[in-house]
Amino acid sequence: MNHPWTGPRLARVALLLAVAVFGPAAGPRSGFETMSPELRAMQQDDLANPGMLHVAEGEAQFQQQGCTACHSAEAMQGVAARYPAFDAARDGPIDLAGRIAQCREERQGRAPLPREGKEMLALSVFVAHQSRGLPLTPNPDPRMEFVRRQGEALFRERRGQLNLSCGQCHDDNAGRRLAGSLIPEGHANGYPLYRLEWQGLGSLQRRLRNCMVGVRSEPFAPGAAEYIALEAFLAERARGLVVETPAVRP
Template identity: 60%
Template sequence: MKRIALALFACCSIASADERRSGLLDMRPEAQAMQRDDSMNPGMLWVLDGEALWNRKPAPAMQSCADCHGDAAASMRGVAARYPAFDQASGAAFDLSGRIIQCREARQAGPPLARESHDLLALSSFVAHQSRGLPITPPEDTGIRAVRALGQSIYMTRMGQLDLSCGQCHDDHAGRRLAGSSIPQAHPTGYPIYRLEWQALGSLQRRLRGCMVGVRAEPFAYGSPEFIAIEAYLMERARGMEVETPAIRP
């Protein structure tokens, strides 16, 4: 009897458990409209730049992304929904931007793309845009599982002078007000995002650095295994939610 009651309870809590919501829904209507209308969404400027870069042939290899990958609408569809991914050859996980950096160096022999540079953000947003509307579907291999577990442990670790973990705000107090702003659930559904506070497009890692500086912690480096691990965990946490790139956020 007790067991049945427990099972029932488990069922009910699963049924009502998916209270996940994209930060899109917490914005005022004008900002939501801005994201939904491509002619108003400033993130589309980066996507369009990314499309141009996709077709450009950088010296010295004179090889464009399109020369290998063809039409991004077909070849890149769903890719961002699966990243970060574990790379067997190098034994490390790559986030989407990291994969583009690696491809640029290895295949195009082109000038390296710096993290948070315009060109890398443009290419990343162009590639991620090809997955817009698709559900986030992280891979299930053992390599990425280990990375994800590391990400979860970092997410749960208190840090900084303020001694707060990501989870204490974004799990335990999501929806509450931190000064004037509502604390989001922190689902990385639309990166790179155009953040109104930045007046620019930026990566998830830039956003994570903002939170780390906010709790007065020393941020992880761009491209570090720690940031990629957190992203892998957050993407698993957002499994099934729709890719929105390029999203608008306050």
């Protein structure tokens, strides 16, 4: 006769004990989960989320600038979840803002837009918003693997006068507090997003620059290959989290 605490019953109890002691299975945790109930409610309510004003502006820009001649909003679903991607014409990686700029310049003959300018942020957030609720599925092109490795090396590299790396904060000390603020895991599944600190919309590259300045390191130039490599690694690091654009953060 089997002992009552053997077999499937024992396995179930062991699983329950593991969850109780160690918590759920490890995996990426969105910054949304660590925010206050008020901020979560703000993000979830499209009438209260200030980023949605920029989505509406982006939709208007999408139509006014002739994007609809080639693309529909529906065709943009899932696009942001796969970027950065490898661009064969440039023989290198490109992020979503770079692709938008490429379309404007090469297909429409328009001048490039500043990356943090109102028009580019609006177009980027509108396109990314079409993927809201879809899981991040980093581009499977094998040529992106080297780019992701570059990004991971940058993520682990100590920088600046404070000699700190991204990983020391967002991997090693995630969940702890720094000057009273909770350190998040630093996943990039909601950009462009509305940050209360900025009182406006901003890109992932803006956030990366802020971190570099914070550790007293010289930031890269806007649109630099290093930023795109970091974006590619961060997308892989957050694989499976859903796109929240436009997210709201403190």
